[in-house]
Amino acid sequence: LITEAGLYTASDQIIILSPENVDSVLFNSSAAHLVEFYATWCGHCVAFSPTWKSLARDIKEWRPAVDLAAIDCADESNRKVCTNFGITGYPSLKFFPAYSSSESRGQDLRGFPRDVRGLRHYIIDKLEMHNEAWPPACPPLETASxxxxxxxxxxxxxxxxxxxxxxxxxxxxxxxxxxxxxxxxxxxxxxxxxxxxxxxxxxxxxxxxxxxxxxxxxxxxxxxxxxxxxxxxxxxxxxxxxxxTGKPQIPITDLIKNSTVEWRPFNKTRVYMSDLESALHYSLRVELSGHISISGDDLTALKKYIHVLAKYFPGRPSVKSALKTLDNWLQLQTGAEIRYSDFRDVLDNTVQTSDAVLPEGVQWVGCQGSQERYRGYPCAVWTLFHVLTVQAKETGSSDPQEVLQAMRGYVSSFFGCRPCATHFESMAQESMDHVTSLSSAVLWLWIRHNRVNNRLAGDLSEDPHFPKIQWPSPELCPSCHGVKRTGEHQWNQEEVQIFLQNYFSSARILTDYLQ
Ligand code: FAD
The missing domain is CATH 3.40.30.10 (Glutaredoxin)
Incomplete structure (x- = not known):
């Protein structure tokens, strides 16, 4: 369980200030900072926190020039910092220009706007006021002649x-x-x-x-x-x-020439069954094998995961049959723990004797990376769960939470990328319980995946040939995108729903390259 105090977590892309880091973050920095001083118990702060988080996502690309920070003044260990900055009410915002000196108390933003667009404009106004030490990363903002x-x-x-x-x-x-x-x-x-x-x-x-x-x-x-x-x-x-910057793009043809792995040409706008089966292989034979015995919450998570796979995986009859055999076996295991080796026997031995079989090995297609360290399994995990949420809707499941909770359990108990699991759990805690329909389950996962894309855009793990975007792109789904009267981008969620339902539908999954 995540026991973060305060209104923000590490996944919010907001610098969380404390007495230890406050000086190094705010003073003599090459970037400007906008800081929210808040108290966890203050209702207005709670109400404002989604805006602050959205703003952080919205101006993520501006970070070398201006960054967002927050400090919880209700936390006793932070009291002295808040008092030194003269904070008496919450939420308060202060702007610290680039290269602020340690004497600086920041500029108060009185009556600041409570919406992302207004705050963004405010930040630009403040950036433009730098007259002596312009943040080095910040390009000129004045008009061109x-x-x-x-x-x-x-x-x-x-x-x-x-x-x-x-x-x-x-x-x-x-x-x-x-x-x-x-x-x-x-x-x-x-x-x-x-x-x-x-x-x-x-x-x-x-x-x-x-x-x-x-x-x-x-x-x-x-x-x-x-x-x-x-x-x-x-x-x-x-x-x-x-x-x-820092992500040179080597032409994919050169990469293919120099790679030891065979490149499988694919259509970037389609889902491939080979990725889904490879995800199952990796998850059931590699990832789970790290757990010699499985009990407690992990066992519950495994049962739910296999159960949704058996119910909704839109695979070949032999794969579906393998998943059903595993599910039936697991449901009969009423003891406090199971051994992975027994689970594996069911998957590999009993199962292989019938017409039920999960092919061995991974063969990424739509999830191929331009280099081996990119994409692959995590890409296929996302794809698998998008397919499952759509499949649950297609088949009229009675429980809108079923697939999402199975994913939550799997990620929390078994997904090898532990920071991913922590981030995903914090998103789940925030809002997964609010999902009350099969359609909103599909949208919930789409929105959270885009949050992760936003956070990881430009990260070391990003494949330069598959940049993290807010998906689907305007080319892939023009009708999904709209603008408000103010010029702000707006997703047309009804269109997104239709798009996802079609994109991840079982009928559209390509079976090329299947073993
Ligand atoms: P992916 O993000 O894996 O997406 C795969 C495919 O899904 C895309 O090619 C696209 O076709 C489609 N897609 C993209 N966005 C959406 C969307 N919003 N809705 C539906 N379909 C979409 N990595 C980290 O470094 N830090 C993390 O905290 C982290 N958390 C993760 C949490 C989970 C639950 C998972 C499964 C993965 C996480 N990862 C994390 C891995 C990361 O999200 C990517 O999976 C990985 O970097 C591979 O990226 P990719 O380019 O293949 O695209």
Missing amino acids: EAEIDNFFQTNNVDHLALVFESKNSYVGREVTLDLLQYENIAVRRVLDTEMSLVSRFGVTDFPSCYLYNSSGNIYRLKVLSEARTFYSYALQRLPGVVR
Whole structure:
């Protein structure tokens, strides 16, 4: 069980301040910080915490320039820090510019907005107030002039310059500039609609709109589903030659040439049965084998996991039959513990004598990584559980929690990546119990998977050929994406539901490469 005090956990991408780290985080840092001082018992703080977490996810890409932090002033060990900063009410926000000195008490944000968009704009206003020590990672945010653009490629070593044409009070250009801050080979500048010579030279008619200008002098308009920040940033991050800093992209053909493992060409937009069967093999024969005897909560988790597999795994008859045999055997085990070797005997021996068989070995297809250390099993675990939630809906299960709780139990008791298990459990504790329908179970898993994608984007574990995105992309499901009147991106959840139901449906699973 997770026993984190306070309103935030390590998975929230918010720096949790304490007397030990407060000075090193806030003072003399190359990034600016926005800090929330809160008390766990304060209702307004509890109500505000989802916004603070959403903001952290929303501006994750801005982190080298500005980071979010929080400190629980109700925790006695933090009292002195909060008193030193003159905190008397909660929640309070303070901004610490880059290179703040240890004397600094931060700038109070009185009457701050309570929504992500408002806070984001506030942060940009604050960043722009840096006059002496501009955060080194922060790109220029001011408007570009014609002269600057004309000489751009002489003074900047990039292939692409993206120009966001917009009105003076629009924040889109600055938001996109910051969203691209961790990407190389591209620069973003905002141009005001009053810059008439540029407006007419580029033939701009819509504000905002985004134009690409490259080093060979070509100009074209960026094609997006909606003229809004999220769509611009997503499209620009994926331009040819644009790479995340520190993630050079070796062409996949070169990787294949030098790899000892055979590459299986696949369709990136489909689910493969080979991945699902490989996940079963790895989970039942490799991951579980680390547990010599299984008892207590682990045994309950195993029984639930095998039971949902037996019920919903949309596999070949022989695999389904193997899972049913295992499930029947497990249900008969009423003792306090089982031995893994007995479980394995049922899986391998008894089972192989009939027409029930789970193929040995792994053969990743849709879950192949560009190198062996990437993707594979964890990718297939996600895919497996998405398929199972969809399958439970397709077959009209009576318990909306069944698959999710089975996944929770499996991940908590057996998933070898222990930090993953901790993060997943904290998401489960937060909201899994609120799932009351089969459709919301499908959506719950989709939303949490996107949370994990957001947290891991740019991480060492990210395969540069399969970047972590908020999925499905606008190309994969245009109707899943929309914008609010304010220009904020919005998922069209009804469309997402339809999309997931189709994408993970048993009828669409490809059987190529099956052993
Ligand atoms: P994955 O994220 O594994 O996704 C696999 C496929 O699912 C994608 O290719 C895409 O087709 C589809 N997909 C992507 N997003 C969604 C979505 N939102 N809904 C439905 N389908 C989607 N790694 C860590 O480093 N830290 C962690 O804390 C962590 N937690 C994890 C928790 C769980 C429960 C699991 C199963 C894995 C976790 N991992 C974690 C591993 C990580 O999430 C990835 O699985 C791994 O990095 C491989 O990434 P991938 O590129 O193959 O894509």
